[in-house]
Amino acid sequence: MRFVxxxxxxxxxxxxxxxxxxxxxxxxxxxxxQTYKVSELDVADLNDVLTMLDGPFLDTVTQRFQAMDTDWQATGERNETFL
Known part of the structure; x- marks a missing residue:
């Protein structure tokens, strides 16, 4: 994997x-x-990918991170693994 x-x-x-x-x-x-994969064939160039990282998308990413944390905390509590 090449860092861009x-x-x-x-x-x-x-x-x-x-x-x-x-x-x-x-x-x-x-x-x-969170990881998102975009085929190079689906966009004209790298700038299209950057454009996709707009405010509404990143707002949804924020909500998903919050849900991930809620899920992780809940499983820790159910299984009594967190101190």
């Missing part, structure tokens, strides 16, 4: 990679990560 660039964001760590004719967008928040 970091995408600045105040809340997340966003990295853009290229691998197997796909752009891979990795978005990290604390211990959680």
């Amino acid at each position: 660039q970091d995408i600045p964001h105040p809340q997340f760590r966003i990295g853009l990679y290229a691998w197997n004719s796909k752009y891979i967008v990795k978005i990290e928040a604390g211990p959680y990560e």
Whole structure:
């Protein structure tokens, strides 16, 4: 996997990679990560991928991270693994 660039964001760590004719967008928040793969054939160029990372998309990413944390905390409590 080839690193292409970091995408600045105040809340997340966003990295853009290229691998197997796909752009891979990795978005990290604390211990959680979301990964999106886009075929190079589905976009005209790299700028299209960057354009897709708009406000409404990142708002949904935020909600998904919150849901991931809720799910993780709930399983820890159910299984009594968190102190």
